[in-house]
Amino acid sequence: MARFTLPRDLYHGKGSLEALKSFKGKKAMICVGGGSMKRFGFLDRAEAYLKEAGMEVKIFDGIEPDPSVETVMRGADAMLEFRPDWIVAIGGGSPIDAAKAMWIKYEYPDCTFEDMCKVFGIPELRKKAHFCAVSSTSGTATEVTAFSIITDYSKGIKYPIADFEITPDVAIVDPELAETMPQKLVAHTGMDAITHAVEAYVSTANCDYTDPLAIHAIEMIRDDLVKSYNGDMAARDRMHNAQCLAGMAFSNALLGIVHSMAHKTGAAFADYGAHIIHGAANAMYLPKVIAFNAKDATAKKRYGVIVDYMGIADKNASDDDKVKALIAYLRKMNDDLKIPHCIKNYGADSYPCENGFVPEEVFLQRLPEIAKNAIGDACTGSNPRQPSQEEMEKLLKCCYYDTEVDF
Ligand SMILES: NC(=O)c1ccc[n+]([C@@H]2O[C@H](COP(=O)([O-])OP(=O)(O)OC[C@H]3O[C@@H](n4cnc5c(N)ncnc54)[C@H](O)[C@@H]3O)[C@@H](O)[C@H]2O)c1
Ligand SMILES: [Zn+2]
Numbered sequence: 001m002a003r004f005t006l007p008r009d010l011y012h013g014k015g016s017l018e019a020l021k022s023f024k025g026k027k028a029m030i031c032v033g034g035g036s037m038k039r040f041g042f043l044d045r046a047e048a049y050l051k052e053a054g055m056e057v058k059i060f061d062g063i064e065p066d067p068s069v070e071t072v073m074r075g076a077d078a079m080l081e082f083r084p085d086w087i088v089a090i091g092g093g094s095p096i097d098a099a100k101a102m103w104i105k106y107e108y109p110d111c112t113f114e115d116m117c118k119v120f121g122i123p124e125l126r127k128k129a130h131f132c133a134v135s136s137t138s139g140t141a142t143e144v145t146a147f148s149i150i151t152d153y154s155k156g157i158k159y160p161i162a163d164f165e166i167t168p169d170v171a172i173v174d175p176e177l178a179e180t181m182p183q184k185l186v187a188h189t190g191m192d193a194i195t196h197a198v199e200a201y202v203s204t205a206n207c208d209y210t211d212p213l214a215i216h217a218i219e220m221i222r223d224d225l226v227k228s229y230n231g232d233m234a235a236r237d238r239m240h241n242a243q244c245l246a247g248m249a250f251s252n253a254l255l256g257i258v259h260s261m262a263h264k265t266g267a268a269f270a271d272y273g274a275h276i277i278h279g280a281a282n283a284m285y286l287p288k289v290i291a292f293n294a295k296d297a298t299a300k301k302r303y304g305v306i307v308d309y310m311g312i313a314d315k316n317a318s319d320d321d322k323v324k325a326l327i328a329y330l331r332k333m334n335d336d337l338k339i340p341h342c343i344k345n346y347g348a349d350s351y352p353c354e355n356g357f358v359p360e361e362v363f364l365q366r367l368p369e370i371a372k373n374a375i376g377d378a379c380t381g382s383n384p385r386q387p388s389q390e391e392m393e394k395l396l397k398c399c400y401y402d403t404e405v406d407f
Helices: 016-022 042-052 069-082 093-107 183-202 211-229 233-253 257-266 278-293 297-310 319-336 360-376 389-401
Strands: 009-012 027-032 056-060 086-091 130-135 147-152 157-162 170-173
Touching: 009 016, 009 233, 016 042, 016 170, 027 042, 027 069, 027 093, 042 056, 042 086, 056 069, 069 093, 069 147, 086 093, 093 130, 093 147, 093 157, 157 257, 170 233, 183 211, 183 233, 183 257, 183 278, 183 297, 183 319, 211 233, 211 297, 211 319, 257 278, 257 360, 257 389, 278 297, 278 319, 278 389, 297 319, 360 389
Parallel strands: 009 170, 027 056, 027 086, 086 130, 130 170
Antiparallel strands: 147 157
């Protein structure tokens, strides 16, 4: 038996933030990040709408990018004190993911972070509060997914929490919030979104319900991501929907090892002064993983179907040639979006450069551990090809040096 779960309600289109006015409840806690939502007036609007709905409102702010276990615990304490019956998370993937984990701890104060990380092991929520997510970036689609990514900085590892229990009750996909994104955020989150759709389409858990969502998202992102990056606001608005469709697909079809590798490299070199930003990591690794997965006959065929829908190769071309066309297309997107092709050329500011922030000897020294962690990531199980330790190390090396994957 398979399960397909989405939020009960999804409000979309410009001005849909106003849906908050119709919420029924007594107390709402708004969870938000460092300041962009306040700066652009969305936080004040959300607060006013909830008050108009007759609710007492409290704000938990300052949730950092790539949120930590400590922030989750602090937020849960604030919830236990305020006792909201609505949790409204506004912002990018970081504040929404943190709020999802806080929600678990609020409902089950004895639940530890380790308990939360047991895949599909979350107890029944909604005994204390319902959850609404309002996304301000066009990538993670966490407003519709069963996932939350929390970083354990003591280990330098990102852990996915995965359970349909944390799929929000309500998603608000208002493109006005995405219009204020700076260019770099558009690039990174957009490549995150296409990675979600491609990984979901070739995942071993794909199905008739997820395929059309993944394919349509890919077609939309092909049309709109670079335009959105270059300031076309109509394209920006459509990207907000496209990333959400990709999220609906991957929340139910799961992901693959691009995400396993991104999760396990993201914070692995934080002691060298930067993170490999999630979307940029995906953008660099996706072409390599496609070459690796294409050794699996079913995956190769499915990449061929993606290419047919994208219209980027002759329909009569061989699947091998279609895979090459897909890889070339994605690499061109990275160039258009100023994302490097490999870790070696990934600067601390995320732009391509000669000598990136991850020194070669440090990468090689940490490689066995990172590869082991990536294999153990929750996203590996649904990848079409299961890598051995040796293969994962080779794959990560290709992602470091931008060398061809021929194994
Ligand atoms: N839950 C999931 O299913 C899922 C999927 C993919 C990634 N993730 C996780 O999500 C996190 C990344 O989220 P993200 O890429 O959305 O970025 P983010 O939430 O980390 O935000 C990045 C920065 O952009 C700013 N920002 C956000 N929206 C803005 C806007 N509209 N205008 C101006 N500035 C804005 C924020 O203040 C922040 O400084 C990572 O931790 C990643 O691992 C989760
Ligand atoms: Zn992602």
